Each structure stands twice: as C-alpha cells, then as structure tokens.
Amino acid sequence: MQSLHINKTYKLYIDGNFSRTESGRYIKWTDPKKKMIINFCRGSRKDFRNAVVSARSAFKAWSGRSAYNRGQIFYRIAEMLEGRKEQFISELILQGFTKKQSKKEVTLSIDRLVYYAGWADKYQQLFSRVNPVSSPYYNFSTPEPTGVVAAIAPDNSCLLGFLSVVVPAVVGGNTVVVLASESYPLCGITFAEVLHSSDVPGGVINIMSGRHDELIQQFSSHMDVNAIIYCGADSGHASVVEKNTALNVKRAVNYADQNWKNPDAQGPYHIMKSQEIKTTWHPIGY
Amino acid sequence: MINNRTIDQVGAEERVSRLFSRSIKKESKVQALKMILSMIDLTTLEGKDSPGKVKQLCYKAAHLHDQHPGLPTVAAICVYPNMVPVAKVALAGTNIKIASVATAFPSGMTTLSAKLKEVRSVIDAGAEEVDMVISRGKFLSGDLEFVGDEISQVKNACGAAKLKVILETGELVTLDNVRRASDLAMNAGADFIKTSTGKINPAATPVVVLTMLEAIRDHYLQTGHRIGMKPAGGISTAKQGIQFLVMVRETLGQAWLTPDLFRIGAGSLANDVLMQIIKQNQGNYQSSDYFSLD
C-alpha cells in the first residue's frame, strides 16, 4: 500500500527561524495542473517589522566578518543548493516550467552563487581608491555596505531572479529582508532551507511570502531600512516606492525589464548598488 | 611613575592567541590543575547570600573532593562584609584566607569616609584580604589623582591585610585605560590588581589580563616590587584557568605561579578543574553528578 504523502508547510524565515506569520492569514496557491494546494503565509507588516529588527541586529556582525569568510559562506550555499538540485527542479516543474527550463534555472542559480562568492573579496579592490589629493594627506576611499536592504523579488522569476536581487547585497556585507515572488513563491521560500544549512547567521537573510500590493507600502516606508531593491515592471510599484524613499532618503534600486539569464544580470556593479563610499584623510609627515 | 604607555589592541590579541596555542598535556596539565585549585578565591557575592550558604561554601573550600587524596585547598573565600564573621567561624583551623569585598562593592558610589569605615569594620571582623573597587567615573573623567588617593587611603586602613584593587576593566573599555589604571593602582599601594567585580560583562578577557600582567612586569622591572594579579568573572572552565597560567608563566615567570601572587576569582571553576584532574588520572570523561556542589 502506498504511503500517504506528507505535504510541506511553507513558512517564513526570520532571524534564522522558520515561523508562521503572526497574522495567521494565508494565501491559497494552486499549481497550474491543479494537483497541489499550498497555503502560503500571507506575511504581515508586523512580520516585516520583526524581520527588519532581526536584520538590523545581524548587520554589525555580518558586515564585520572578513570578506574571505563571506565568500566561503556563499560557496557553501552553492554546495548546499547543488545538493538539493532535484528538490528545486521539481518545485519549478510544479509551478509550470518545463524540465529543461527548470534544470537550466537551477544550474544558472548555482553558478551565480559561485560567481558572487568569488566577488566577495575582490570588488573592494576594484572600487577602492587612493586619491592623489594636492595636500600632504593620505586619502583613501573604500566601499562599505549600506546596512539593511529590503528587496522585492521579481514576480516572473522563481529562483534565479530571487537570488539575483538578494545575493549581491549580502555578499557586500548588507543584511536583507526579501519578499518572494507572488506568482512563483516556492523556490524563494524553500531557499531558506539551503541558508539554514549553510553557516549563514540568523537575521542576515530573512524571507517572507505575502501579497506584494499589501506589503509594498511597508517595505518602502520603513525608516530603519537603508535601501530597497524592487522590480519596477511589476504592477505599478515604482511610483509608490519612489515616493516613499523620500521619507529617509532610502537608496532605490529598480530592476525593471531585467532578463536574469543574461550575462549582464550578474557582475560587481550589482554589488556596488548597495554600497556607500567612505573617504578618509590622514596627514603624512613627522 | 605613570607611563603614558599605549597598547596596540590588535598586537595584544595576537600575543594572546599565540599564548593560547600552547598545548598543556600530561604531567604539566595535572600540575597546572592542582595549581589552579590552590589559587582559587572561592566566591559568593549575591544579594541572597545567607549564613547557611556561606557555611556550605566554606566547607567546600576545605573539602573540595575528599575522595581523591592529595588535593590542595583553595586559597581564600571571598564574601560580602556582613558574612565575614560567619566565614571566620567556619574556616577556623584551616589555612584558607578570608577575603571581603569593601568600598561599596560593586559600584563604589559612596563617600570616601563610608568606604574607609567599611574597610575598618571588615578587618575587625577578621578579614585578612580586602577587595576594593576603584572609582571608575572619576577615572574616566580624568581625575586620576582622586582615584589614586582613594586607593592609598584604603591601603592605610587595611593595616596588615592585603589589598586587592578591582579596576572593573569592562567599564574602562580600552587597553590603554587598563594599563593606566593598573599603573595607578600599583603606585598607590595595591598588593594585587584585579580585573572585575564579576557583576558586568565583559569581565576578565584574556587581552585585559595580558595587559595587566605586562604592567606588573614593568612595575617589577622599575621598582623591584612584585604585585599580584587576580582575574575574576566569567571564569568557569579548567581550560581558561590553564590559559591564564600560561600567560602568567610566559609574561612574569615562575616566581608568580603561587597563590601569594596569583589568584582566580571564581565560583564553579573548582568542579571543572576537579573533573579534569580525575579524568587525567582515570582516562575517561567525568560527570558533574559525582562532584559536590557547595
């Protein structure tokens, strides 16, 4: 007799813990073939608030780690995703992608993780400067992570797009709260399992599911969020976000019309989008 | 003789990690463990201490683990002033010293005259050692003369009793401050300099201990006087104790490896050390079920 299938509960991932939404609400999601019903958490503004608190308290330690260490952790995340390839491929297939598309998406995602792991201890060398000021000072500029970054994953991409908006910010030393795609939420939520087994400290990456329309106001207006990454092509978010960033001069990064499979969808400039430049002066002399 | 000595924190941390890479095994480990036991100031400093608690502590101090012969007793017990009479009775007939905190421990926030009165009263009650706190607020606002003067006056009030000066290094924050406070205390008459009250974190971090040991060494090189050192607070494992002994040996030398010049302020450390001693003897890891609580 066949054993009855145990369905997975898709939870939020906040502060390194798998928790349900404090609101108790859910979003009923069915796959295109109507085989499965999944009740996703309908994340609330309080969940988002808690996630930001967690991300803020994790920021000092995460940005204080050596770049080498951050690179090692992302390489480990790639290893873990490699080990769970089949799981992600079947989730993509469930959401309506072909087997070929799904395999390609997961492979590209693993490669993108390895790619950014390699940037962790190199982008600083490209974007730091020693500036030849015309007075006897040693003057140098270095990039520093901006702080807590809110991200709204692109709606039309399940895994690759999700990673592409999160990873560059975190490799650069920021901590992140990301809202998974509403149409294709599975892989973003499951990615928490990969993080949980990868030496990533709790609070560095926080993952939520929920209604984008509901949450966009909170994500863009929170005063303790330093930058927001969003995909402006998605149903008129852009104007809401842009207006709200004025409240605390949030840095806004808009990935409208991005094809995540393109080679230019990855690169060190994506890291720099959530970096600040600090310049220091010091006298040279006796 | 207060030098304006600066300490490079990164360099000091590296020296510490090099000291911690020492591997202490076999006979040297057993010898170290026994030394640690003999250097413990077995401490209880809680608002809820009572005569019963202190009596039990004193018994434990003299009977660490009677099942295993040949173990030393601890160096001293350390209690609040009103428990000194209890300890005096309980420790009669042993060589264990009675140390009392004084000077409005742990904050030190009262008048000098109140502090001196307290010191005299614990001496009268039978304390042989006094653990005082420095006025950190005065230190951090730059009134070093005040801090030094207080220490001298307390030392006077101690008479023959030994004075340990608690710097509360967690509040001093920088190693430069720790060094300056160490020099100040030693010049003002301290017999021991001590890291912490144990009431705040951080307490006796390794790099702070190193800084104080180096201050003691320089004081000795300049004056010929040997001052003692006592780390306290957060020390609960034999491993930490051994690491401290390595630091003492390699910074100050064999002469300081005696309870006359090195103490460890601790509560639960003794049992971890005992478990290690028995493990070295028998070859298997121990359980705390087999070692008495105080």
Place this chain on the structure above:
Amino acid sequence: MVSKTNIRKKKVSTNWEYSAAPESTDHISLKSNYDLFIAGKFTKPKEGTYFNSINPANETNIAKVASAGKADVNKAVSAAKVAYENVWKKMDPSQRGKYIYRIARLIQERVREFAVIESLDGGKPIRESRDIDIPLAAAHFFYYAGWADKLDYAFPGRKTKPIGVAGQIIPWNFPLLMAAWKIAPALATGNTVVLKPAETTPLTALKLAEIIQEADLPPGVVNIVTGDGSTGEYLVDHPKVDKIAFTGSTEVGKSIIQALAGSSKKYTLELGGKAANIIFEDASIDQAVEGIINSIFFNQGHVCCAGSRLYVQESVSKEIISKLKSRMENLILGDPLDKNTDIGAINSKTQLEKINMYLDIGVDEGGTIYQSTCTIPKKGYWCAPTLFSDMSQSHRLVQEEIFGPVLVIQTFRTIDEVIAKANNTPYGLSGGVWTDKGSKIFKISKEIRAGVIWANTFNKFDPTSPFGGYKESGMGREGGLEGLLQYVNLY
C-alpha cells in the same frame, strides 16, 4: 632600573615546564617512493634516479623522490603545452574556476595531514604549518578561483589572454604555500604549469599532485618535476616554456635573468631581502617586542621578508633589547612536531653551515652576540635564536642575507637617519615601522624603498595583498590583482 637592595626575597618553589605535546602522525599517508607527476599520472624518471628527502629534525630519510632529467622536463613541458592548447585555454573560465575551487576545498579537508608532512619535510613548527602555511595555501586557491571568470574587470580598458606554459621554481621555506602562490594565479588566468619544488622539500607538492588527481583536473594542466638545481635549469632553458616564475636567492635569480636574455620569455622573480624593522620611541613597546620576535624568529628566520635589521630609537633601545632577550627565553626550540615548539629545525645541513659561518663572521667583526639558553638536540640541524648588537651599516652581517634566526641591532636618533639607513641596501623587499603616530606611518611607508611595508605588525600575508620587492629583491608581485598581471598578456 632594578635596584638589588629592595627586591623582596622570593622563594621560588614552582617549576612548571610544559610536557611534550607531539602532534600525532598516524593519520597521514606517505609513500616510501614518489615519482614525477606528468600528464595527470605519476611517472618514473627516465634515468631512474631518486634522491632522499630528509627530516632535518633528526636526519632520517622520509621518502625517496624522483630526480627529473632533461628528458623528463621535456615530457612535462610538452604535456603542459598540449593541455594548454587543447583543453585549458579553450575551457569556459567559470569551469576553470570550479576546478580551482575543488583544489582549495580538498586542501581544507586534509589540512592536518599536509601540516604534519610539511613539518616533517622542512623542519618548521607544526603550529606554523597548521595555523599559517596550509590555511593560507587553501585561501590562495580560493581567492584566485574567483578571478577565473572575472578577468575582464581586472584591468581597466584591457582584456586578458593567457601566456601559455609557466615554468615555476619554488623555495624550501614555505613549500606548499609557495606552490599555491604560483599555481593558483597561473591556472586562474588560463595557463598551464610545470612546477619544480625545492630539493629539500618536495613532499607537500607531491601530496598536492594527489589532490590534483582527486579534483579531476585535466591531465597536463599541472605537472610537478622534482629534482635539484639542474632540473630547474632544464626548465628555465626549455624553448616551449613561455614564462618563468622564480622564488629563491638573488644569486640564482640573476643567473636566470642571464639565461633568459635574448629569449622572448616573460619572467618574474621574488628574491632575497634584508628588511629594516624600525621601532620608534612612541611605539606600543610590548607589541613592538612581539613584532620583532615574529619578524625574525618566525619560521626560524627562513623568510625572505624577515625583519633581519632592527633599528631601534636610542631612547628606548635598552628597554626593547632587554625585553627582547627575556622574550627569547620563552621561545621553545625543539621537535617541529611538538605543538609547543616555537623554533623548529634549520632546513638543511647546508643552510646551517651558512648560518654558522655568519655567526663566526659576526663575532670576528666585533659584534656582541647573544643567544637564548635552550637545549640543542643532539641530532638534526639547529640554531638558537641569536642577537647581534653594537652593529653598524658596514658590518657584513648587516649587509648580507643570512636566512636564519639571527637579528642585527642598530640604534638611531632621528627619522631622516633611519630612513637613509633603511634604504641603504641593494635589497628592497619589505620594511617595518612601529609608532603610535599615524602621520609617521604614512611618511615612512612613502620613503622606504620596499615592496611591502608593515606598520605596527610584521610578516602578514593575505591572498588579496600584493607581495614583491624593489631593486634586487626581485620584480613582479604575487597576490591581489597585481598577481594576475604576471600571467596574462593584455590587449
């Protein structure tokens, strides 16, 4: 000053010494016989000659190692050329990166085995090979693996092309680490490699060959030919080698330049040094003393960038030298495999003879010698940590590289004086400055003509940080982006 009259009499009853704490060797696997590593396989040398690799701590033979002759070197270079043209040059750069990541991971997984073998073969303390050499080697592979598919960003306005086959000759003082410094950037930029390890320390390179097999690196991408100086010469002279990278003595470096004259081969050299380590009166004194110890006694002074010339400001010289001597007494000399050993064995009989020659010269020249009191084991090659004070610029010991645990000490009075003396040398690899004043740090680092300046620290290495010398200390840099430059043509 210590006044004898008021020293409290102390009855010293404690004598706490450290018991032996040997690192276990039962988990390592070492063959008794090693062949050459060519085209992905261990191959016997054509003329069948082998030599012994000796443990310098007890003079016993550890293993027999093949001696590569001219034909063997030719075979290795050809294998590297074939692998370059047919496989490695054409490979997707991100795949190249993944191979290098594999090597890095495998080293991390076998770190203790590598550390033990490194200490057995070369004499350095297990604490150093375990905590510094092997982890740094893995880190180098990690760092350069990440560059493989990012070279378009490395050089503004320029794209890169690999050079071809790199012939790499490495020394005996950091055997695995030097192999990593050479192989990692070469591979990341698309080149293939023929590596010649030092004669006295071939074993960790041969264990690396096993890792290369485990990582499934395409055959011929890395080849390892063991042997003596003649093997190195065959490699330098081979017409199909496109680039030579050499780390070793200035003397041999110069002969390589001559041998390569007229050929179109590129070369980079990392040669000797006689670094000035400058202590100002406003330095954090205890950390400076520790820094001096690290600068000259780390790895028994077998370090090209060692702070072998100490310049201490006269106002603090007495205190510094006295604390130095006390600190030296805590250095434990002995079995490299004992975890408490600070000073291991001198790498070879030849090197020990050279050091002893210099000790004699120093005494003859009128320097004041001081050596720490430590028991020298009967077998093996050993030199106690040594200071020579009352030295001046004209002493041979101050001018020539000794490559041992020997520090020469001079005092200075002004900053201009010490800068001039620090630069008064044909070498220019590294320098050290100890002061609490930031502006002095930047001034000194500007004025000293050396490739690496350590301020308030010494002997710090990182894969991201370029390393290399001015003047006769060599040319070219290893580490960081500059390390990539040596292995590419820009267009």
